[in-house]
Amino acid sequence: MRDILPPESGRWRRFTAVFADVVEAAGYQQVIPPLLEDLGVFTRIGDATDVVTKEMYDFVDKGDRRVALRPEQTASVCRAFAQHRPPVLPWKVFYSGPNFRYEKPQRGRYRQFDQVGIEVLGVDDPMLDVEVIALGWEFYRALGLQQVTLIVNSLGEPGDRSRYVEALRTHFEAAGEQLTEQSRVTLAKNPLRVLDSKRDPDQPFIATAPQIADFYGDDAAEHFAAVQAGLQSLGIPFTVEPKLVRGLDYYRSTIFEFQGGTFESAQNGLGGGGRYDGLVEALGGPATPGIGFALGVDRTLIACDDEGCFAAEPLQLDAFVVDVVGGLEAAAITAELRAAGLSADRGYDNRSMKAQMKLANRSGAACAVIIGEQEVADGSIIVKPMRGGDQVTIPRSGLIAQLSETRTHD
Ligand code: AMP
Numbered sequence: 001m002r003d004i005l006p007p008e009s010g011r012w013r014r015f016t017a018v019f020a021d022v023v024e025a026a027g028y029q030q031v032i033p034p035l036l037e038d039l040g041v042f043t044r045i046g047d048a049t050d051v052v053t054k055e056m057y058d059f060v061d062k063g064d065r066r067v068a069l070r071p072e073q074t075a076s077v078c079r080a081f082a083q084h085r086p087p088v089l090p091w092k093v094f095y096s097g098p099n100f101r102y103e104k105p106q107r108g109r110y111r112q113f114d115q116v117g118i119e120v121l122g123v124d125d126p127m128l129d130v131e132v133i134a135l136g137w138e139f140y141r142a143l144g145l146q147q148v149t150l151i152v153n154s155l156g157e158p159g160d161r162s163r164y165v166e167a168l169r170t171h172f173e174a175a176g177e178q179l180t181e182q183s184r185v186t187l188a189k190n191p192l193r194v195l196d197s198k199r200d201p202d203q204p205f206i207a208t209a210p211q212i213a214d215f216y217g218d219d220a221a222e223h224f225a226a227v228q229a230g231l232q233s234l235g236i237p238f239t240v241e242p243k244l245v246r247g248l249d250y251y252r253s254t255i256f257e258f259q260g261g262t263f264e265s266a267q268n269g270l271g272g273g274g275r276y277d278g279l280v281e282a283l284g285g286p287a288t289p290g291i292g293f294a295l296g297v298d299r300t301l302i303a304c305d306d307e308g309c310f311a312a313e314p315l316q317l318d319a320f321v322v323d324v325v326g327g328l329e330a331a332a333i334t335a336e337l338r339a340a341g342l343s344a345d346r347g348y349d350n351r352s353m354k355a356q357m358k359l360a361n362r363s364g365a366a367c368a369v370i371i372g373e374q375e376v377a378d379g380s381i382i383v384k385p386m387r388g389g390d391q392v393t394i395p396r397s398g399l400i401a402q403l404s405e406t407r408t409h410d
Pocket residue numbers: 072101103108109110111112113114115247269270271272273294295296297298299300
């Protein structure tokens with residue numbers, strides 16, 4: 001688990017703010033689920049998912065409850081929906097915050113990692129799938145990422161999916177011991193997930209596996225065709241990837257993944273999502289269609305570094321108050337600047353003028369505001385622009401106007 005320090009932490013905050021701007025403009029409102037949930041909320045995600053079976057931080061609390069730190073937030077949002085039953089549908093929400101998975105830490109994979117995401121509950125319209133995917137796409141554009149690619153697939157309606165799963169089971173069972181041991185274990189639980197294997201000995205059997213498209217009924221085929229037509233009409237490039245199954249078991253119908261152009265394939269998933277029409281019901285709510293995505297903050301920021309966009313920015317202050325007199329004067333001036341909406345820091349501890357000017361420089365402030373004995377005596381103040389230009393001595397009463405002026409010209 002990592003500390004995120006300045007100036008990187010400022011970038012995280014802007015990241016979330018940009019995301020909120022993009023999705024709020026489309027009618028999504030924030031939901032803030034707890035970090036800790038009843039374990040059952042997550043075990044209902046599926047027992048063939050590593051996230052649930054191997055990677056969960058679960059424990060017994062002081063009240064003898066089995067609880068877990070959330071490994072993701074879709075299940076929490078669906079639990080919240082089932083619990084609170086929002087009256088107006090669709091319920092369009094977004095979230096951001098940390099999740100916990102006991103994974104092997106490496107570049108782009110951490111035990112505490114952040115996601116931003118959206119979920120929409122209560123509507124089964126393919127145009128909603130298009131909207132959700134388009135918002136993810138738009139967000140990457142807003143960050144300045146150019147190399148993200150989009151892959152989509154459909155797992156069909158539940159009936160189609162079941163028939164496909166059985167066909168896969170037959171296919172992979174025929175491979176017998178030629179499949180890796182891990183894949184044989186996965187096969188017993190969820191044959192779909194065998195398609196996700198990156199292990200070499202499994203590849204020939206994955207390559208010859210039945211294709212989901214051959215199992216779509218009319219509804220699934222129509223829905224998926226409408227999603228593709230919608231994406232095309234918005235000019236969003238995508239590839240249909242018939243072997244895309246996604247990590248969590250609850251998905252059906254439309255699923256998608258955004259991939260970074262600069263990563264090793266095991267870590268190139270920047271985010272993804274899909275329809276999960278049975279999840280609210282599994283969590284005790286009414287049968288409710290749902291779709292959403294989650295985008296990894298940590299990994300997307302690595303992609304930004306790789307592509308040279310959305311960089312961390314040093315703090316920009318309007319002023320740094322250099323206090324050469326001590327006493328209350330500098331405190332009063334700093335407070336006055338802040339009250340006027342200007343950002344200001346100051347020197348402390350009666351340090352030398354030289355030491356404070358160094359701090360002023362490092363602070364990234366546009367101006368140093370210098371107050372010495374002479375200035376206190378005659379009610380003036382010195383303003384020294386830090387990025388070129390001459391210092392001026394002005395009446396103390398004109399300080400705010402002078403700094404606001406510098407700010408507009410900066
Ligand atoms: P998932 O919830 O597994 O569908 O993951 C969605 C996105 O969250 C991924 O594409 C990653 O960007 C990110 N993610 C998932 N697990 C981790 C992790 N352990 N560390 C960092 N990012 C992760």
